[in-house]
Amino acid sequence: MSELFYNAVPNATRVAPPIPQPRQYPASKPARVYLFGTCVVDLFYPEAGMDAIRLLEREGIRVDFPQGQSCCGQPAYTSGYTDQARTVARAQLALFAGDQPVVVPSGSCAGMLRQHYADLFKDEPETLEQVQALAERTFELAEFLLHVCKVQLKDNGQPVKVALHTSCSARREMNTHLHGRALLAQLTNVERVEHSHESECCGFGGTFSVRMPDISGAMVADKTHNLKASGAHQVLSADCGCLMNINGALEKQRETLRGQHLATFLWQRSGGGR
Structure with missing residues (x-):
């Protein structure tokens, strides 16, 4: 925090x-x-x-x-x-x-x-x-x-550019950004694009977003601005609290870009089977 x-x-x-x-x-x-x-x-x-x-x-x-x-x-x-x-x-x-x-x-x-x-x-x-x-x-x-599991993913989807958001606590405590990157790298038609502010908090922070809404709003505005500027077609994250905040901000901005949980993306891309 x-x-x-x-x-x-x-x-x-x-x-x-x-x-x-x-x-x-x-x-x-x-x-x-x-x-x-x-x-x-x-x-x-x-x-x-x-x-x-x-x-x-x-x-x-x-x-x-x-x-x-x-x-x-x-x-x-x-x-x-x-x-x-x-x-x-x-x-x-x-x-x-x-x-x-x-x-x-x-x-x-x-x-x-x-x-x-x-x-x-x-x-x-x-x-x-x-x-x-x-x-x-x-x-x-x-x-x-x-x-x-040492999973080997087969990509059955169309070419797409994605931006990976890793929550700040998950990044520091569990190295989630490294694991997500490695799994996405197995998908041949998925291009992971780099974006500014990737390691920075989206502004959710649990009760922080309720106690400090103005600061939280400014943080998610920075986050969504940089996600849009990345050219990604889709945002992925392994933390639903961040997704809820980012998607809420994008919806308020009337943007079509949206975030999805990594698990759902991986399941859909690999076609539900080997």
């Missing part, structure tokens, strides 16, 4: 963003995984969740979706409501027990599980071991497809 965010939100937890560490990936694909769908996918982009499941099932993996899952706790955590965030997180820990990998179609939510739950439960040694085990088996969707 930016310094503006912390100045605007007095109770915000000031935690330096962790630097992604190299990790050991499983030697083979697991037979089953959990999908942590995220609340934004559930409420606003359900097709992204379904396409994530389809991509995983096509790799021969059975996907379990615990029905009681909810928010990862990130909005409360970054707003300084630690007790409330811990309550939400504890419920997710109970639902995603065992040793199955947890795949998340959102880099920011995956980062919360993998990087920030340890801070949230640092004063509970009896829970911390469970939290650390969850962190080790949590993967962002593109990361999992690339490094665990």
